[in-house]
Amino acid sequence: MSIAYDPQSIETKWQQTWEANQSFEVVDDLPREQCYYVLEMFPYPSGKLHMGHVRNYSIGDAVSRYKRMRGFHVLHPMGWDSFGLPAEQAAIDRGLHPKGWTYDNIDHMRGQLKRMGFSYSWTREFATSDEDYSRREQELFLDLVEKGLVYRKSSIVNWSTGLNTVLANEQVVDGKCWRTGMPVIQKELPQWFLRTTAYSEELLEELDGLTDWPDAVKIMQRNWIGRSFGAEIDFPVDGHDDATISVFTTRPDTVFGVTFMSLAPEHALVDAIVTDEQRGAIEAFRAELAEQSEEDRTGDKAEKKGVFTGAYAINPVNGDKVPVYAANFVLANYGTGAVMAVPAHDTRDFAFAQAYNIPIKTVICKDGADADTALTEAYTDVGTLVHSGDFSGQQSDVAKQAIVAWLEETEKGRGKTTWRLRDWGVSRQRYWGNPIPYVFGDESGAVPLPKKDVPVTLPEDVVFDGAGNPLEKHPTWATTDANGEPLQIRCRNGKESVRRETDTMDTFMQSSWYFARYCCHNNTAADNGCEAPLDADRVNHWLPVDLYVGGIEHACMHLLYARFFQKSLCDMGYSNVREPFKRLLCQGMVVAETFFRTREDGSKEWFNPIDIDIETDDKGKILGGILREDGKPVEVGRVEKMSKSKNNGVDPQELVDTVGADAARMFALFAAPPEKDLEWDDSGVAGCSRFLKRLWNLVQENEAALACAVFVGGVADASSDADAAVIRKIHATVKRATDAMERDFAFNTTVAACMELCNELKADKLSAPVLKYGIETLVRLLSPIVPHVSCEMWEVLGHTESMENAGWPEYDEAQLVEDEVTYPVQVKGKMRGKIQLANGLAGKELETAALAHPFVKELIGEKAVRKIIAVPGKIINLILG
RNA sequence: GCCGAGGUGGCGGAAUUGGUAGACGCGCCAGACUUAAAAUCUGGUGAGGGUUAUUCCUCGUACGGGUUCAAGUCCCGUCCUCGGUACCA
Numbered sequence: 006m007s008i009a010y011d012p013q014s015i016e017t018k019w020q021q022t023w024e025a026n027q028s029f030e031v032v033d034d035l036p037r038e039q040c041y042y043v044l045e046m047f048p049y050p051s052g053k054l055h056m057g058h059v060r061n062y063s064i065g066d067a068v069s070r071y072k073r074m075r076g077f078h079v080l081h082p083m084g085w086d087s088f089g090l091p092a093e094q095a096a097i098d099r100g101l102h103p104k105g106w107t108y109d110n111i112d113h114m115r116g117q118l119k120r121m122g123f124s125y126s127w128t129r130e131f132a133t134s135d136e137d138y139s140r141r142e143q144e145l146f147l148d149l150v151e152k153g154l155v156y157r158k159s160s161i162v163n164w165s166t167g168l169n170t171v172l173a174n175e176q177v178v179d180g181k182c183w184r185t186g187m188p189v190i191q192k193e194l195p196q197w198f199l200r201t202t203a204y205s206e207e208l209l210e211e212l213d214g215l216t217d218w219p220d221a222v223k224i225m226q227r228n229w230i231g232r233s234f235g236a237e238i239d240f241p242v243d244g245h246d247d248a249t250i251s252v253f254t255t256r257p258d259t260v261f262g263v264t265f266m267s268l269a270p271e272h273a274l275v276d277a278i279v280t281d282e283q284r285g286a287i288e289a290f291r292a293e294l295a296e297q298s299e300e301d302r303t304g305d306k307a308e309k310k311g312v313f314t315g316a317y318a319i320n321p322v323n324g325d326k327v328p329v330y331a332a333n334f335v336l337a338n339y340g341t342g343a344v345m346a347v348p349a350h351d352t353r354d355f356a357f358a359q360a361y362n363i364p365i366k367t368v369i370c371k372d373g374a375d376a377d378t379a380l381t382e383a384y385t386d387v388g389t390l391v392h393s394g395d396f397s398g399q400q401s402d403v404a405k406q407a408i409v410a411w412l413e414e415t416e417k418g419r420g421k422t423t424w425r426l427r428d429w430g431v432s433r434q435r436y437w438g439n440p441i442p443y444v445f446g447d448e449s450g451a452v453p454l455p456k457k458d459v460p461v462t463l464p465e466d467v468v469f470d471g472a473g474n475p476l477e478k479h480p481t482w483a484t485t486d487a488n489g490e491p492l493q494i495r496c497r498n499g500k501e502s503v504r505r506e507t508d509t510m511d512t513f514m515q516s517s518w519y520f521a522r523y524c525c526h527n528n529t530a531a532d533n534g535c536e537a538p539l540d541a542d543r544v545n546h547w548l549p550v551d552l553y554v555g556g557i558e559h560a561c562m563h564l565l566y567a568r569f570f571q572k573s574l575c576d577m578g579y580s581n582v583r584e585p586f587k588r589l590l591c592q593g594m595v596v597a598e599t600f601f602r603t604r605e606d607g608s609k610e611w612f613n614p615i616d617i618d619i620e621t622d623d624k625g626k627i628l629g630g631i632l633r634e635d636g637k638p639v640e641v642g643r644v645e646k647m648s649k650s651k652n653n654g655v656d657p658q659e660l661v662d663t664v665g666a667d668a669a670r671m672f673a674l675f676a677a678p679p680e681k682d683l684e685w686d687d688s689g690v691a692g693c694s695r696f697l698k699r700l701w702n703l704v705q706e707n708e709a710a711l712a713c714a715v716f717v718g719g720v721a722d723a724s725s726d727a728d729a730a731v732i733r734k735i736h737a738t739v740k741r742a743t744d745a746m747e748r749d750f751a752f753n754t755t756v757a758a759c760m761e762l763c764n765e766l767k768a769d770k771l772s773a774p775v776l777k778y779g780i781e782t783l784v785r786l787l788s789p790i791v792p793h794v795s796c797e798m799w800e801v802l803g804h805t806e807s808m809e810n811a812g813w814p815e816y817d818e819a820q821l822v823e824d825e826v827t828y829p830v831q832v833k834g835k836m837r838g839k840i841q842l843a844n845g846l847a848g849k850e851l852e853t854a855a856l857a858h859p860f861v862k863e864l865i866g867e868k869a870v871r872k873i874i875a876v877p878g879k880i881i882n883l884i885l886g
Numbered sequence: 887g888c889c890g891a892g893g894u895g896g897c898g899g900a901a902u903u904g905g906u907a908g909a910c911g912c913g914c915c916a917g918a919c920u921u922a923a924a925a926u927c928u929g930g931u932g933a934g935g936g937u938u939a940u941u942c943c944u945c946g947u948a949c950g951g952g953u954u955c956a957a958g959u960c961c962c963g964u965c966c967u968c969g970g971u972a973c974c975a
Contacts, residue, residue, distance in 0.1 A: 049975055090974065162973075173973040221890055225970075228889050353887090426972095433973065512975070558969055560890075565972095593891095594969080646968090675911070676898055680891090682968075684898060692911050695926095744902080754900070757910035764910090829906040834956045836906060874955050880905040882955055 007705035010698045012665025016793040020122055028809065029069075029124040031078050033524070033543050041077040042547050043069045044520055046555030046563075047084045050110040050132075051091055054117040056595040056647055056673075056685055057556070059657050063673040063790075064592055064750070065554045066123045070789035071746045073124075074813040080547055082523040083118065083125040085111050085132035089512045090173060092437045096469035103437040104465070107134060117658065121666045122793055129526040133515035134437075137529075138522065140460035141538035142514060143442040148538075148577045150453045154200045157451060160430055164192035168472045171434045184471060191295055196432040197441055197508060201569045205230055205424045207583075208568055217588035219680070222560045229561045231425025236409045238345065238418035240266060240318040242278050243326055250274060250318055250329070253340045253423055257412065258405040259347040261393040262368035264358065266318045266329045267311060267344050269337035270294055278329065280315025287312055287331055294333055309334050309357050321417040322408075323394060332357070340423060348383065355383035368393050369401050429566065431511045436467055436475040438509025446503040449496045461505065476507040483507055516563055517570035520550055520585060539579040548582040557591040557680075564589075590750055593682040597653040599642035600630050611652035612639055614687075615659075644684060655685050667791035668694040674752035674790055697794055700763055700787075704780060704798050707768050711780065712803060714773035728775040731765050732820065735782050738762045739816035742786045752790065759787055777802075782814050830861060831882040837864055840881070847877040855881045 023029065031040075045065035048058055069081040092103035111132055118125070131138055149155050163172040167187030171194070176183045201208075209230045212223045235255035242248040250266055268275055270291050279287050290312040311332035318329050334353065335344055348358035348365040358365050365380060369388040387401045396404045412418035432441070440461040442454040454461065464482040467475045476482060483505040486492050493500045518539075522528075524547040525540035548571075555563075564586070571585040600612040617630040617639060630639045647654040660669040671693040677683040704711070716722070723729040738758045745755040766779045781802060788795035788808050796808045804811065825841045840858045842851070852875045855861055861881070869886035 046975090051975095086975070171973070174971095175974050225890050229971085231889095430972080435973090511973075516975080556969090556975090557891080559975080561970060562972065563975080596968095643967090672911095678899085681899090682892085686898065686912070689898065689912055696911085698926095741902095749902080751900095751902095753898095754910080757900075760910055827906085831905085831956070834905095834954090839906070872955065874905090876905060878905095880956080882905080884955055 007702065007708070010701040010794070012667060012694075012697075012794065015797045016120075016122060016666050019793045019796050020119060022796075023122075023124070024119075027128075028807075029079075029081060030126050030128055031080050033546060035078050037546060039076070039078055040080065040547070041069075041072045041552075042080045042550045043072065043552045044082065044523070044550045044554070046553075046559065047086050047516070047519060048114065049086045049089055049091070050107055050114055052110050052113070054114050054121075054657050056655055056657060056683075059121065059669060060595055060673045060679075060683060061554060061556070061592055062118070062121065062123050063670045064590065064679050064752070065552070066670075066792075067674060067752060067789040068552055068554075068746065068750075069124050070792060070809070071813065073809045074785070074789070074811065076812075079124075080129075080523070081125055082129040082526075083123070083127070084130050084519060084523070085114075085134075086512065086516055086519070087111065087132040087134040088438045088509075088515060090435070090437075093435060093469060093475075096437075097471040100469075102465070103469075104134070104463075107437075108132075120661055121657070121670065124792070129523050131522070131526055133439075133512075133519065136460060136462060138515070138519075139439045139462070141522070142439050142510070142518070143454075143459040143461060144456055145518065145538050145574075145577075146442060146510070146514075147453055147456055147459070149199060149573060152573065152577055154203060154573055156198050156200065156428075157195055158198060159193045160196045160198075161191045162194050162196075162434075163189050165189055170471070170473050194432075194434075196430050197443075197506075199429040199431055199569075199573075201429045201566070202424060202426055204569050204572050205232070205426050207572060208426070208565065211568075211584055215584060215586075215589075218586075219589060219591055222557070222564065222589060222591060225560045226565055229426065229565065233423055233425075235421060235423065236412055236418050237341070237421045238321065238412060240321060240345065242274075242329070243317040243319055245278055245316070248274055248277055250343050251341045252343045252345045253421060254345055256347065256350065256405075257408045257418075258390065258396075258401045259350045259368055260320070260322050260345065260408060261390075261396070262347040262349050262366045263320050263325065263327055263345045264348055264364045264366050265327050265346045265354075265361075267332040267335045267346050267357075268314070268329060269335040269342040270312075270331040270333070271337040272331070272335075272342045274343075275314060275331055278314055278316035283313060283315035287314065290331060290333075309353060309360070311357060311361065313361075321415075322412075328363070330357075330361070349380055350383055350385055352383045352385065355380075367391065429511075429513075429569070431514060432508040433511055434474040434477070434507070435509055436463065436469070438512060439514065440476075441506045441508050441510055443506040444492065444494060444503040445506065446494060446496060446501040448498070448501050449494065449503070451506075452494060452503070474507055476509070513563060513566045514570075517567045518574065520553075520567070521548060521571070521574065521580065524548065537579075539574065541579055541581075544574075544580045545582055548580060549585055549587040552588045552590060553586040554590045554592065557593070560591070590679060592679045593677065594646045595683050595685055596644050597647050597655060597685045599645055599651045599653045600632075600639045601642050602639050611642075613652050614655065647685070655687070660690060664690055664694040665793070667794050668697060671697070671756060671791050675756040676753065678753050679750050696760055696763070697791060700780075700783065701794065701798065703763070703766060703768070704784075704801055707773075707776065707780075708801065710768070710773045711777045714777040716774040716778050723775065724772045725770075727767075727770045728772055731762075731771060731775055731779055733823070734762055734765050735779055736816040736820040738786065739782060739814045740818075740821065743813070743816065746789075755786070756790065759783055785811055785814050826878055828855065828879075828881045830855070830864065831880065832864060833884055834882060844878075848875075851875045851877055851881075 043065050045061050069079050072079050087107050092107045095101050095106045096103050163177050165172050165182040165187060167182050167185030172182060172189060177189050180189055182189055209227065209232055212226055215223060233255045235253055236257040237251055237253050238260060240250040242250060275287060311330040314329045314331055316329045317326045319326060346354040348354040348363065349367045350369055367380060368391055369384060370391050371384065371388045390396050390399050390401060390404050396408060399407065409420040413420065442459045442461050444452050444454060464479055467479060469475060484492050492503055494503050521539055521544050525543040528535055528537065528540040567585055572583055574580045575583050598614055600614065600617050601609045603609055612632055616633055618633055620629050620631060630641055632639050645651050645653060657669060668690055672690040675693060676689055723732055741758040742755045745751045762779065762783055766776060768776055784795050784798050799808045799811065822844060824844055826844050827839050828842055829839050830837050838860055840860050842854050846854055852873050855875055865885060870883060871886045872884040874882040
């Protein structure tokens, strides 16, 4: 009797089984070579699981389950990156408390993850807003203080004049506050920084060792760190004996071509050298810039503007007297805050010089070009130096070294390595984050709390009106201790009243060490007598993470912060593994079609794809959409990342309710290779569901025959040509699936290969053992992708051992070889037909066999064979005379 | 602007090292089953053309050049889309 495929009951059954058996828990004391750590970037608990999560976690889960079938003890944890801006937004918009909102979301999303059947070690789950995690992170912060990796300095923030609060970059729209539309100004605030730059060299050098990372990510990080070799050159200011403008340049070879200087308008020297006539203009310029965000000032659309200071600098290499400008594109906090301008050989300087009528002096010439022809654009390539004193005639790349050496000899400058990487500003003026464990006293200044006094916990009674920092506005929190007593510390004269730091930490802090905490999530006195953020033994046992899966959007920031943090953890004695992620897989976004109508006021109303009927022509090309509700047309927009604003999200919950988790997981892996964007398509999911149903029915309809069929040694013997062909196909499919898991993660082709094999498994054409061999192989290959239905079929096929213990199928390379090979035959690169030749031929033998083939003879006819290209196993190409 | 990635049928994609372009799936078309529809099953499906017999020819991997016996794949240039750009995570 065959049973219909019912994903709901099958999936519930196996999820309960896994939960009851604690199937995915793992202990910490097994030999490392038998262990494997798979991690997916943990989610921000925004409310509901979205397709991006489903995709991310389907990839990680497939690898986890595969590794388990290979006999590995897999650590596969999950948790919540639960501090962050949206929780406070929910508080402001809907009056919900960030904590309640966050933990409700976590409960809901945990249920959704379980319903997807992901094989997590749930006992290790934590949220970063848990008091325990906050406390450990504050302890680590204090360790960082101890190591000298924390400091405080003033830094510029986006300040909303409407809300009296700091805005995130994404909250600044067109230079205005997104909520109030009021201007956003650049304001200086004292902030906490971590010394990431202390590790610049190591962060850069060790990228070379990360051989299992995508090159694109390594290149982006290399550029982000941005080491450049150049020179610092000192330009005296004419008439100011005490003033020297130091510039950094990567092009010391162009120093003879300097025709002006640019200072950051905020540069301290500007005040010292500005002439009285120009002072007013400079002040006006500064005021104008203060109104702008950094993006407006230096972004792509920003006009390059400058104001003459009235002062002149002396070029130390040739005595040229050049004007000094204050310019908007020079940043005070980058480099020396001053640049030497060589318009002839720098695009930006060229544009500036043209706009302000500044001379352009060519000092590098393309070989053979005339040195005195006026340039129409900057020449930025290498070439021969001209008008450059003793260095004229040298090649620019050689002259660079020579000029640096000469500058050092004559004490006019020095060679220098600079970095683009900046220190990490971790201060946030927000409530829903981890408090920074510092207090301030009038006499003592900033004082770190002793470890015994952490965690600093967040007060619950807070008002969220969107204005200011809720912690700063709290009447007592900053000034009282846990018992409500005034907060005091010891100081030189006894005791001093102090005020807590009201800044909280950047949420990138939490995601910089969670992967280590999973290794020892319960590291407490009760657990192992160890009261510390991390247990080095277990951290060293599990790290580095063998496979880390997440979005490419984290290439520079999260992945760099985490690498930095891991190095500092090592230097604080918590680990000896300096790189946290051995292998990295970056998956693309999940995108979907958008549908909209334009309202009278020009704004757009977006409709969810689920409410739209698509109209197509007879080839299937999309003509338009109809809103089901009113039967009227809507416009078809672009394919975009699923988002609330475009209303093009597909809720995984609905999929699970209709086609089941297995089909949803399968589609997430089948529709695109992991690293590419994935276009969501409900009928594509239906196709996956159909495939599962077909396979399920194949098992059901042949249950009796399969029960009697026997094959030994894991391989069935062929009793017909059809059998032999299927056996070959089985080996090819196993090879492809194995390659995907071990090498390129091309799960989309794994699924395709499994579909192909399934199409070949015809019960009426194959012997029962070969049919069974095919089905069982298929079930095992698919089980990491569609675990529920695979487990169920495995059981129906009569197996009593669990799917996880069934092992991964093996393949035999020898079984893939066929007796004859199909060779395409080309004439001068054009396809003319195919011939069959014996396998194993090469060189002259292959050529002779090909030329002797009747089809080839016919092709040649009366013509002479001028050349024959015969590549074994690939192609025959004839050049005829 | 800068850094990174991508562009292949109506659609998602495949093509492992330069060697048969379009596997697999969706959609669409036709047929079977059905009173009918859905579901399911079978077959077809890049464009254009010639034969209308299964076959044959031309074109075709964003655009323009180049290298090669051979280019989706390598090189040079252009256009477009996406990610990041340090307070979204």
